[in-house]
Amino acid sequence: ERTGYPEVIFGHGKTVSQVREIFHRLMEVHGRAMVTRATEEMAVAVQADFPDAVYDSVSRLLTCGESARRFPGKVLVLCAGTSDLPVAEEAAGTAEWMGCQVERIYDVGVAGIDRLLAYRDKLREAQVLIVVAGMEGALASVVGGLVRRPVIAVPTSVGYGAHFQGLTPLLSMMTSCAAGVTVVNIDNGFGAGYSAAIIQQLVMEACSP
Amino acid sequence: ERTGYPEVIFGHGKTVSQVREIFHRLMEVHGRAMVTRATEEMAVAVQADFPDAVYDSVSRLLTCGESARRFPGKVLVLCAGTSDLPVAEEAAGTAEWMGCQVERIYDVGVAGIDRLLAYRDKLREAQVLIVVAGMEGALASVVGGLVRRPVIAVPTSVGYGAHFQGLTPLLSMMTSCAAGVTVVNIDNGFGAGYSAAIIQQLVMEACSP
Amino acid sequence: ERTGYPEVIFGHGKTVSQVREIFHRLMEVHGRAMVTRATEEMAVAVQADFPDAVYDSVSRLLTCGESARRFPGKVLVLCAGTSDLPVAEEAAGTAEWMGCQVERIYDVGVAGIDRLLAYRDKLREAQVLIVVAGMEGALASVVGGLVRRPVIAVPTSVGYGAHFQGLTPLLSMMTSCAAGVTVVNIDNGFGAGYSAAIIQQLVMEACSP
Amino acid sequence: ERTGYPEVIFGHGKTVSQVREIFHRLMEVHGRAMVTRATEEMAVAVQADFPDAVYDSVSRLLTCGESARRFPGKVLVLCAGTSDLPVAEEAAGTAEWMGCQVERIYDVGVAGIDRLLAYRDKLREAQVLIVVAGMEGALASVVGGLVRRPVIAVPTSVGYGAHFQGLTPLLSMMTSCAAGVTVVNIDNGFGAGYSAAIIQQLVMEACSP
Amino acid sequence: ERTGYPEVIFGHGKTVSQVREIFHRLMEVHGRAMVTRATEEMAVAVQADFPDAVYDSVSRLLTCGESARRFPGKVLVLCAGTSDLPVAEEAAGTAEWMGCQVERIYDVGVAGIDRLLAYRDKLREAQVLIVVAGMEGALASVVGGLVRRPVIAVPTSVGYGAHFQGLTPLLSMMTSCAAGVTVVNIDNGFGAGYSAAIIQQLVMEACSP
Amino acid sequence: ERTGYPEVIFGHGKTVSQVREIFHRLMEVHGRAMVTRATEEMAVAVQADFPDAVYDSVSRLLTCGESARRFPGKVLVLCAGTSDLPVAEEAAGTAEWMGCQVERIYDVGVAGIDRLLAYRDKLREAQVLIVVAGMEGALASVVGGLVRRPVIAVPTSVGYGAHFQGLTPLLSMMTSCAAGVTVVNIDNGFGAGYSAAIIQQLVMEACSP
Amino acid sequence: ERTGYPEVIFGHGKTVSQVREIFHRLMEVHGRAMVTRATEEMAVAVQADFPDAVYDSVSRLLTCGESARRFPGKVLVLCAGTSDLPVAEEAAGTAEWMGCQVERIYDVGVAGIDRLLAYRDKLREAQVLIVVAGMEGALASVVGGLVRRPVIAVPTSVGYGAHFQGLTPLLSMMTSCAAGVTVVNIDNGFGAGYSAAIIQQLVMEACSP
Amino acid sequence: ERTGYPEVIFGHGKTVSQVREIFHRLMEVHGRAMVTRATEEMAVAVQADFPDAVYDSVSRLLTCGESARRFPGKVLVLCAGTSDLPVAEEAAGTAEWMGCQVERIYDVGVAGIDRLLAYRDKLREAQVLIVVAGMEGALASVVGGLVRRPVIAVPTSVGYGAHFQGLTPLLSMMTSCAAGVTVVNIDNGFGAGYSAAIIQQLVMEACSP
Numbered sequence A, B, C, D, E, F, G, H: 001e002r003t004g005y006p007e008v009i010f011g012h013g014k015t016v017s018q019v020r021e022i023f024h025r026l027m028e029v030h031g032r033a034m035v036t037r038a039t040e041e042m043a044v045a046v047q048a049d050f051p052d053a054v055y056d057s058v059s060r061l062l063t064c065g066e067s068a069r070r071f072p073g074k075v076l077v078l079c080a081g082t083s084d085l086p087v088a089e090e091a092a093g094t095a096e097w098m099g100c101q102v103e104r105i106y107d108v109g110v111a112g113i114d115r116l117l118a119y120r121d122k123l124r125e126a127q128v129l130i131v132v133a134g135m136e137g138a139l140a141s142v143v144g145g146l147v148r149r150p151v152i153a154v155p156t157s158v159g160y161g162a163h164f165q166g167l168t169p170l171l172s173m174m175t176s177c178a179a180g181v182t183v184v185n186i187d188n189g190f191g192a193g194y195s196a197a198i199i200q201q202l203v204m205e206a207c208s209p
């Protein structure tokens, strides 16, 4: 079994009955479970078994059960435009479900740099930052330059033309001129939230071993 | 014959004697000439004929003769890092040779956004801006968001890995979230300087027809 | 806030109610607003609030309110084929809404060069030219060679096979052998119209400061 | 054995002694031979055996022996810029060696369309046209639109940045808006000259069977 | 006006009423017309005006009127698999409509080379050959090696995975080891048929000027 | 000024005298400095000024001055093959210079999985892991699955053919089936070491604020 | 006729009636037939003629008739995730239909390496192994390193973002650090099963010639 | 330790002294060793220690020691052109060193199909076939169609232009229309020879267990 949070199901490409069955199994073993990229139908099916399961249609997360732990610091999730919201919320929701306290600053694309700069203090207070951006993905570089904490960049498939379904922000985040920026797959809000959470988990465990 | 500045020679891929001969011809017809991507050898050969010819080893521009006109406003050339200098200087030198007054702000990459923001006023005073950047090319978006004047972006081949010889900043400038940004080819400082100059020429001719 | 025309909404990827609400907000602040890539449904919803709002189904522009200014010179929009019309009209409509006087020359692809050449005078009278082309995008180079004014090239996604949804004309416009051509994203008629308008705005403001 | 002109050696990637030996063999069998992409060294080695062998350092063709036939019509080879010359001459030299009468019109890039149009009559008189162009390759579309004869387009590796060693003109020639244009590999002057010659051979054989 | 066969409409991306109207116009001027990539609906609309118009649902060609001329030799159209049929028939139908006599050899993919070799004589008798192939496009090289006549290769979008919608056979036909092969765009049966026809037209006009 | 470790110089693309001068400046301001991608010549020049400066020819790091802090936990650097050593050492050296305690496990490519598995305990004890791999980059996924700590993956340009100078491991690390893996640019050992160090710095500062 | 198993129809891109007719023909000649990528409709149509035909909706294989031979050893099919099942089953079903004894080990992605390692013995007993994996395709390298038998890797289109419909595992399997791994096209379960079967057939025929 | 032939060193990217040292170690453990992509210098250094070591400058294989076993059947290595020889010989030499009996048929590109077909019997007698081809790689499909034995295809980097250093034959071999073809990395003669040898080893071990 993978060392991580094994109670997560990747909903995409699974049938409703497959998800329902795996969810059941995970609830039995772990007492909690989460489905990413869940559909409305999966939610209805799972909620028939587990009325406490919660479905969020923006992040497409379907969750059941609370995290045993609550990490002390803040994870900050930023996104460039409103169309990046589903991915940003997948990141935020994943981190929260894993025990993080998440703050959100949305719609702070670099074309209006002053909106972003108004949050300088919030940026510097965060322990880990997640930057979600489509288009050219420039937000990651600017944020990376403003803080001395880990920045996890998530390119999104939001854009058109020379954007090539997210390839452009992926490459641009990879070649960012700011140090301290690492990158996850296009639209992989889950991966970013997960990585932020295990950094916080490390902090907590290292402080009180 | 092309409508434009016909007294320009693209030095790359030409032999020294080809350049020398074309330079001679252009000097006869136009009384001035410029070679882009000129080598040291081309400079020596041309200066044998035209001792007034000036060679700049950074921009690799070899020029002879002054511009008949001097445009009133300012062209501002910005670049992100010191490795972008040859391209930035090709842009600046081209614009100057065509009659522009050029101001330069170099080494203002977005990973240290405050250095750039210190020049807000200069940015806003410029009539046309040329943004030269390699790596992820994010500078174009930030500058584009700060001004209401035309921004001409030049991706450079400066970078490595996922940068793919300039493809990444090219795509990223193309998909910039800031309006008012148009793009020229990778490393095409000449094209950017030329385009800035014809905008200024339009301004001058339109004001005093 | 971004320096530019802040009263523009990018309709693509937004819900009808999101557009309706933002439109309302912009009308209150600016007294005018424009939605690009608007759908029929967005138009109906907005027109319920603002009966004066106008929807053009070809350009997919939804606008309300007149431009305060009218720029003196002409912007010329050319396109290669009839399938490029939506992008050409997005460019033209954007420029007009920002105060430009726009002339259109459509269906002048270079495979029938004489049709284009018949408009030589019109080409040379224009202050700024927008060239919209799919397929191989050769029109930008030919037009660029005929005029000494700024040419903004827009590759379109019109084509098939080795056209790769507009990648081919994008690359071809980028490497154009004509100087004075700058390029915007595939299908980005808005960006081209916007850039043309701010050049004209520069001209006007520079002439009567 | 291949049905075609078997007396051709592709010099690239062969050693001098390999070329010398194959040349010898072909001279014995066919009484004539040609090496493409030949180096100076190959020429010297072959000329030691065959003093009549002729080497052209621009086209890099090394030939020996005359064509048995001389085709009646004209093949017209056009190229866009002076850097395309080696490829254009490879095409022209190949066609001539195979029996064609070749006319050349060089340096007629579309950025100066009037230079090309001055040759309208020559264009229309040609039986087959070969268009050699780097940069964005637009010349193929314009020429294709001006004539009703077969046009063979050769993209060249001349260019930089978004040109990607010839990929851009290759794609652009492939998606040309002009019918009657077919394309060969980047820098494949030989292939174009060969194809032109077999069209002329077909004409001759069909007329006098 | 383009020099070629101006009575052809590219149906793809046009509305039924646009096609109907252009068809009408072409019939008036030329007395004949052809629509490529025509839909059933376009056919019905056009046949309402011109009951003699013929629609072929495989090639998607909609034609009206006979060719004034009939070229003497044979055009041979080959295809590799049954899924390539629509493209092969577009090529064949175009050539026929332009006056060619077309012979077809279908389903002769190189994985069963003996099926192809059984037609050696037919291959050698043809004046021009059109090779239509998806998958890896190897048929073009094999056929090119068997004949001494022009071979026009058409890559098709038939395939999956590493085939990338036809990019693979396009590249493979481009780099064919057989001389005398030229290539048109992916799925461009029309372009191949057209090019074959103008070669035959050249033959006819050259023989009886 | 960037928030981070400002005393780092990216040596690639700079002249020896540029590096020498910047090094001097940094030593004055910070009392320590590091050059990445330093050449032998740069080392000699800098050591003339600062005899304490140390040059490591494998990692190509040129450093001077000790870190003020020493972080408590371990950073583990793994690499797949011996050719990945320069990148792995760049990561390790950077992390050490920033205050980390680094352990190295080299030559544990997944084709010999048992070699890697022998280090299970070491893997699980590490606070942060850096995985350096060329070829197909599979090591990142396997390591990611074995630990519940942050894994920073570095694709290298080591490989040939379908490896495309590192594009293949970059894409493969991006799409890793293991959660908790984030990625930096091809060959960017510095970025990985830097990111590991700021995670450890966060841990230290969070534990004793 | 191809030397192989000619009684196989590639269902994709064929009409129901085409498949029905070819199936009929193959049954007459060979007494058995198989359709890959068969749809429900094709199954119904074929079963009307041949009630013994069996359709498996996961592998989309439609088969009729038993294999004449049964090969002695085992073919082992592994897959990384449950979404890879259709491809894995296409491979398994094809091999079985051709006479192989197939064992399956599914859902053994490398992120949980211990699940895979639990099957070490089974891996080593197999004569031929087929590894089916999407995402980053790392399973092929790990399995390749564990066995000394031929490994046939099948990249799948299962994944998102930087996965590019299977391009990433294809490239990664190609550049695998384990020797003995060969690769077939994305999603080509048929090709893998076929290749495994002809290896077993070679074994059988070589042992008892 | 990897299950395979552990006594192989990949010479590329290693220093002479690294190779010499590893060679020594392998000789001690296994009594035999092989270096692929070995340079002249490596050969000299190794031969100083092991005078029996043999270096072949075409295949760049440096070997020492005989194979313990000799497999009964034949491995057939084919290549398309003379420039493919180094890769073909790497495949052949590897297979031989591992115990195979290898036959070679070189220079049988499909543009002269009859040369290949002259070897039909040899093709059918082989147990395993290795097809080495650059350009468009069509040879793999033709050979695959002629035999019912495993075909291992090796794309080579021999070609130019749209060949993209071997990407084109790689993609084309991947999408081959012939079943029974599997593919290894560009220029990976070693991998092909290795895979052929383990098939023969399987045959031998299965026959006499």
Ligand SMILES: Nc1ncnc2c1ncn2[C@@H]1O[C@H](COP(=O)(O)O)[C@@H](O)[C@H]1O
Residues within 6 Å of the ligand: A005, A006, A008, A009, A010, A011, A036, A037, A188, A189, A190, A191, F177, F178, F179, G081, G082
């Ligand atoms: N949205 C997501 N993107 C990428 N990986 C995911 C996502 N959601 C879940 N995962 C990973 O996929 C694993 C579950 O995959 P599966 O067994 O296919 O449901 C989880 O443990 C995560 O590591």
Ligand SMILES: Nc1ncnc2c1ncn2[C@@H]1O[C@H](COP(=O)(O)O)[C@@H](O)[C@H]1O
Residues within 6 Å of the ligand: B005, B006, B008, B009, B010, B011, B036, B037, B188, B189, B190, B191, C177, C178, C179, D081, D082
């Ligand atoms: N660095 C450059 N990049 C792109 N185009 C250039 C450059 N320098 C000059 N040109 C263009 O090339 C033309 C001259 O090309 P040529 O006739 O080949 O010397 C000039 O008129 C410019 O339009």
Ligand SMILES: Nc1ncnc2c1ncn2[C@@H]1O[C@H](COP(=O)(O)O)[C@@H](O)[C@H]1O
Residues within 6 Å of the ligand: D005, D006, D008, D009, D010, D011, D036, D037, D188, D189, D190, D191, E177, E178, E179, H081, H082
């Ligand atoms: N420059 C060239 N580009 C592409 N193909 C060529 C070229 N020159 C010769 N060829 C082809 O290569 C064949 C000879 O190849 P080879 O046997 O390798 O010398 C000739 O018959 C031509 O078909």
Ligand SMILES: Nc1ncnc2c1ncn2[C@@H]1O[C@H](COP(=O)(O)O)[C@@H](O)[C@H]1O
Residues within 6 Å of the ligand: E081, E082, G005, G006, G008, G009, G010, G011, G036, G037, G188, G189, G190, G191, H177, H178, H179
């Ligand atoms: N799923 C598949 N992927 C690739 N090739 C296939 C597949 N199924 C069948 N084939 C091949 O396609 C041939 C039949 O093609 P067709 O004549 O078009 O039905 C078979 O003999 C196989 O070689």
Ligand SMILES: [Mg+2]
Residues within 6 Å of the ligand: A143, A144, A145, A146, A147, A148, A149, A178, A179, A180, F003, F004
């Ligand atoms: Mg930072």
Ligand SMILES: [Mg+2]
Residues within 6 Å of the ligand: B143, B144, B145, B146, B147, B148, B149, B178, B179, B180, C003, C004
């Ligand atoms: Mg702006």
Ligand SMILES: [Mg+2]
Residues within 6 Å of the ligand: B003, B004, C143, C144, C145, C146, C147, C148, C149, C178, C179, C180
């Ligand atoms: Mg111009």
Ligand SMILES: [Mg+2]
Residues within 6 Å of the ligand: D143, D144, D145, D146, D147, D148, D149, D178, D179, D180, E003, E004
């Ligand atoms: Mg024409």
Ligand SMILES: [Mg+2]
Residues within 6 Å of the ligand: D003, D004, E143, E144, E145, E146, E147, E148, E149, E178, E179, E180
């Ligand atoms: Mg031929």
Ligand SMILES: [Mg+2]
Residues within 6 Å of the ligand: A003, A004, F143, F144, F145, F146, F147, F148, F149, F178, F179, F180
């Ligand atoms: Mg983990």
Ligand SMILES: [Mg+2]
Residues within 6 Å of the ligand: G143, G144, G145, G146, G147, G148, G149, G178, G179, G180, H003, H004
């Ligand atoms: Mg193995």
Ligand SMILES: [Mg+2]
Residues within 6 Å of the ligand: G003, G004, H143, H144, H145, H146, H147, H148, H149, H178, H179, H180
């Ligand atoms: Mg076979």
